[in-house]
Amino acid sequence: MQLNILAWRSLSRNRRRTLITGFSIAFGIFLAVTFTGSGDYSYTSMIDTGAMMGQGHVSVAAAGYNARPALSRWLPDPGPAMEAARGQAGVSGVYPRIMGQGMFAAGARNVGAVFLAVDPAREHAGHNFFVRSIVEGELFAEGDGRGAVIGAGMAEKLNLRPGKKVILTVTDRDGQLTSELFRVSGIFRTGDRAADSGFVLLPLDRVRRTLGYGSGGVTFVAVYLDDQRSANGVARELTRGLVSRQDVEVLTWRETQPDLSGLIAVDRLFNYLLQLLVGMIIAAGILNTMLMSVLERRRELGIMMALGMTPAQIVRLVLIESFWLGCLGVAMGIVLTAPWFHYMSQTGIDLSRLIGEEYSAGGVLVDPVMKMRLYRESGAAILAAVFMLTLAAAVYPAFRAGGIMPVDVIKEK
Amino acid sequence: MGDDMIVRLAGVSRVYMQGNIEVRAVDNLDLTIRKGEFSALCGPSGSGKTTILNLIGALDAPTSGTVSLEGRNLSALSRGELSRFRRDRIGFVFQAYNLVPVLTAYENAEFVLALQNVPAPERRKRVMAVLEEVGMAGYIDRRPDELSGGQQQRVAIARAVVSEPAIVLADEPTANVDTEAADTILDLMERLNRNKGMTFLFSTHDQRVMRRAGRLIRLRDGRLEADEAVQ
Numbered sequence: 001m002q003l004n005i006l007a008w009r010s011l012s013r014n015r016r017r018t019l020i021t022g023f024s025i026a027f028g029i030f031l032a033v034t035f036t037g038s039g040d041y042s043y044t045s046m047i048d049t050g051a052m053m054g055q056g057h058v059s060v061a062a063a064g065y066n067a068r069p070a071l072s073r074w075l076p077d078p079g080p081a082m083e084a085a086r087g088q089a090g091v092s093g094v095y096p097r098i099m100g101q102g103m104f105a106a107g108a109r110n111v112g113a114v115f116l117a118v119d120p121a122r123e124h125a126g127h128n129f130f131v132r133s134i135v136e137g138e139l140f141a142e143g144d145g146r147g148a149v150i151g152a153g154m155a156e157k158l159n160l161r162p163g164k165k166v167i168l169t170v171t172d173r174d175g176q177l178t179s180e181l182f183r184v185s186g187i188f189r190t191g192d193r194a195a196d197s198g199f200v201l202l203p204l205d206r207v208r209r210t211l212g213y214g215s216g217g218v219t220f221v222a223v224y225l226d227d228q229r230s231a232n233g234v235a236r237e238l239t240r241g242l243v244s245r246q247d248v249e250v251l252t253w254r255e256t257q258p259d260l261s262g263l264i265a266v267d268r269l270f271n272y273l274l275q276l277l278v279g280m281i282i283a284a285g286i287l288n289t290m291l292m293s294v295l296e297r298r299r300e301l302g303i304m305m306a307l308g309m310t311p312a313q314i315v316r317l318v319l320i321e322s323f324w325l326g327c328l329g330v331a332m333g334i335v336l337t338a339p340w341f342h343y344m345s346q347t348g349i350d351l352s353r354l355i356g357e358e359y360s361a362g363g364v365l366v367d368p369v370m371k372m373r374l375y376r377e378s379g380a381a382i383l384a385a386v387f388m389l390t391l392a393a394a395v396y397p398a399f400r401a402g403g404i405m406p407v408d409v410i411k412e413k
Numbered sequence: 414m415g416d417d418m419i420v421r422l423a424g425v426s427r428v429y430m431q432g433n434i435e436v437r438a439v440d441n442l443d444l445t446i447r448k449g450e451f452s453a454l455c456g457p458s459g460s461g462k463t464t465i466l467n468l469i470g471a472l473d474a475p476t477s478g479t480v481s482l483e484g485r486n487l488s489a490l491s492r493g494e495l496s497r498f499r500r501d502r503i504g505f506v507f508q509a510y511n512l513v514p515v516l517t518a519y520e521n522a523e524f525v526l527a528l529q530n531v532p533a534p535e536r537r538k539r540v541m542a543v544l545e546e547v548g549m550a551g552y553i554d555r556r557p558d559e560l561s562g563g564q565q566q567r568v569a570i571a572r573a574v575v576s577e578p579a580i581v582l583a584d585e586p587t588a589n590v591d592t593e594a595a596d597t598i599l600d601l602m603e604r605l606n607r608n609k610g611m612t613f614l615f616s617t618h619d620q621r622v623m624r625r626a627g628r629l630i631r632l633r634d635g636r637l638e639a640d641e642a643v644q
């Protein structure tokens with residue numbers, strides 16, 4: 001039967017109402033894409049930035065490290081972990097690193113800071129926020145040299161410039177106090193006050209020697225992924241391959257940056273609730289439209305039933321009308337949203353005037369440019385939600401239509 | 414009890430409650446309609462004509478008694494089964510505004526065949542033949558609101574007969590059109606009755622229409638007042 005034709009004709013009969021309802025669906029899609037798109041973008045950028053601050057999307061450390069980080073918890077042989085990580089699909093970088101806390105002194109002043117020891121031969125600016133943010137001098141070249149890259153805040157506090165000396169005092173693997181001399185090779189400025197005044201990059205081999213880690217020891221192996229969403233999968237694989245052989249733990253960014261993880265979870269929840277609310281309001285509009293259209297057509301629907309359409313077919317007819325209304329809304333939504341989304345994914349809106357250059361959340365620097373990206377599954381979820389809401393909103397009107405008794409309405413005019 | 418009996422009402426009553434008052438729209442009625450009849454239900458307003466047509470047409474159920482069509486007791490059927498039964502065995506022509514407003518004359522005439530899933534080429538052949546028969550072949554693309562009342566009724570008749578139902582029920586099919594259009598409609602029904610043996614049962618209170626009927630079933634207060642064959 002030509003239910004589709006009937007549905008289309010009915011929708012085009014009251015063109016204005018159909019277009020208004022279609023537009024409300026389109027507007028809902030616009031909002032959903034905006035909320036979800038900026039969420040997908042900002043969460044990803046926060047997670048990626050967080051990973052670039054040291055520990056990667058996934059890391060392999062000595063068992064117990066995450067609960068109580070200390071230089072005495074170290075991994076003497078990172079080889080198997082690095083090899084296993086390199087063998088995973090979607091891994092874009094694997095770095096052996098040492099991370100710890102120490103005291104940095106120059107002249108009469110000193111300051112406590114976190115240091116990250118890296119191998120300059122491997123390090124890549126795309127995976128290291130501090131290397132990327134160097135504003136003066138450069139990254140030290142030798143792994144066993146004495147170069148150090150410090151934050152601009154610390155440089156100011158200790159009155160340091162490239163070429164100046166700074167002394168690190170730490171407790172080594174055995175808990176003994178020990179000192180090492182470094183020479184500033186570069187200064188970075190991230191924009192985050194805490195990082196700029198309390199973070200130092202040091203050469204890996206030199207720090208190994210200082211701490212007594214032997215030739216290969218590290219705190220963890222940091223693993224970077226093309227797509228942060230595969231963190232759990234990669235961590236699962238690494239756990240399976242490594243934990244039985246070595247006394248290690250495999251951590252994702254969620255565990256190494258619980259503040260960030262919690263912040264994103266809460267933000268995402270509010271985001272969903274807001275979208276749900278918008279969805280409900282739009283669904284109420286669709287329900288109203290469909291119900292009006294059914295009540296206006298009581299006689300016509302009754303005649304069709306008298307002629308032999310079953311109640312089930314009438315129910316289906318109304319649901320099909322609603323489905324096409326949803327399709328119309330999606331088409332209008334695409335027309336409405338595509339240029340906006342294109343602009344927001346390419347250019348974005350610079351909010352630095354509003355929130356200032358420096359803005360960090362969950363210990364991670366936030367990009368002041370608001371942009372969007374939409375994961376394929378987010379797009380699919382929005383589409384699925386639109387059709388589910390559209391059909392759900394039509395269920396009651398459809399059953400009202402199916403419940404019409406032809407005898408009652410044929411008399412009506 | 415020949416097998417040419419199409420409709421049989423046995424002790425049928427249809428009682429409505431209007432507030433506390435019981436209205437016997439049809440009161441203990443026995444009636445049979447045979448194949449090929451061209452019968453008219455007549456009687457004053459409120460005598461039960463529409464109620465009887467609705468009962469026979471499986472749109473309404475009797476308060477008591479049985480209505481059977483081609484030997485089947487209608488009260489035994491579910492709502493869905495009744496729909497399919499109407500689709501396959503009954504043709505309807507209502508007093509006015511019969512047509513689905515969003516469909517063209519052609520699509521309206523095709524409606525029942527499409528519900529029956531008759532293949533498109535056969536559907537087209539049959540629909541065009543009937544539209545030709547009712548003189549509406551030149552108006553196939555018109556929407557109902559682009560047709561006169563008489564033309565709408567002719568399309569409704571085409572729709573009612575195209576599926577070759579056991580009986581065509583028409584409730585005052587000429588009440589809303591002028592005399593000329595009424596004559597055309599009656600000519601049409603008569604011709605379909607005579608040439609194709611199609612069974613018609615229609616209601617009217619128009620003397621001119623009654624004169625054309627082959628059988629007059631006179632009602633009063635839901636009861637049979639007279640039942641006469643006319644030459």
Ligand SMILES: Nc1ncnc2c1ncn2[C@@H]1O[C@H](COP(=O)(O)OP(=O)(O)OP(=O)(O)O)[C@@H](O)[C@H]1O
Pocket residue numbers: 429430431436437438456457458459460461462463464465618
């Ligand atoms: N849905 C209803 N509820 C209550 N009473 C009804 C209902 N339908 C019909 N009646 C009553 O039943 C009686 C018969 O009505 P019916 O419509 O069958 O008469 P009719 O012969 O078709 O009249 P008319 O010539 O005016 O069309 C009337 O008294 C009417 O008021």
Ligand SMILES: [Mg+2]
Pocket residue numbers: 462463464584
């Ligand atoms: Mg009547």
